[in-house]
Amino acid sequence: MSPRRSYDQYCSAARALDLVGDRWTLLIVRELLAGPRRYTDLHADLPGVSTDVLASRLKDMERDGLTTRRRLPPPGAAFVYELTGRGRELLPVIQALGAWGAAELGERRPTDAVRAHWFALPLLRALEGEGLVEVGLEEGEFHLRLGAQEGPVYGDGPAPVEADARLVMDAATCEAVAREQLSLTDAVRGGRVTVTGESTLTKTLREN
Incomplete structure (x- = not known):
């Protein structure tokens, strides 16, 4: 295990970067916000990371x-990695970083990898309330746990139980919401997002 490098500055931002400032660390956190993951699953959803670097970061x-x-x-009988409470406290950090970086997305480049669940955290910013929301995109499905105080905040694939609401949209709409060029409310009103379900959350999404 490599010794921890430090900026050796008595500053909370510097201390935070001592822990999460290395390349790939925050993206590993992004993946683990979905709950426990096997090494092979993490490697598959972090295209570009070498096995040595991933093992070292973990x-x-x-x-x-x-x-x-x-x-x-x-x-x-496989090993899984999961966030501690301290690690989960990075959720608002990831959220803020994603909001700040939305302006940098631009057009998708030919070399850009994409996974459907990478849109989960941007959509989580756009939703309020509590409940289980399933999202269907052309690239795949994922689900969000609104208001979760502990445990996973999203998951890859369909919801494990019946969702309180299901949203279906195309990739362009999801990208526009993720880049904060379009509000989710306006996307629903404009017919770009289909909302199904009978819960209070569904009614809120339709009526806002």
């Missing part, structure tokens, strides 16, 4: 108290 994050590693019970 060890550093475990040492620094941001993640833990545990073995799943049989028949899984």
Whole structure:
């Protein structure tokens, strides 16, 4: 395990960057906000990271108290990584960074990888209230846990139980909402987002 590098500055921002300033660390946090993940799943959803760098970052994050590693019970019997409470506190940091970086997205480049669940956290910023929301895009599906105080805030794939609301939209609409060029309310009103379900959350999304 590599020794932790430090800016050696008595500043909270510098201390924070001592822990999460290395390349890939915050993107690993982004993935683990979906809940426990196996190493192979993390590697698949972090295109461009080498196996050595990913392993090193995970060890550093475990040492620094941001993640833990545990073995799943049989028949899984695989190791998974998950955020600690301290690691989960990075959610608003990731949210703020995503909001700040929205202006930098521009047009999708030919070399840009994309995963449907990468839109989860930007959409989470656009939704209020509590409940389970399932989202369908051309690239795939993911679900959001609005108002979750602990545990995963989103997940890849369909919701594990019946969702309170389901949103269906095309990639262009989702990108516009993620880049804050279009509000979710206006997208629903304009017919660019289809909302289904019978919950209070669904009615709120339709009537706002």
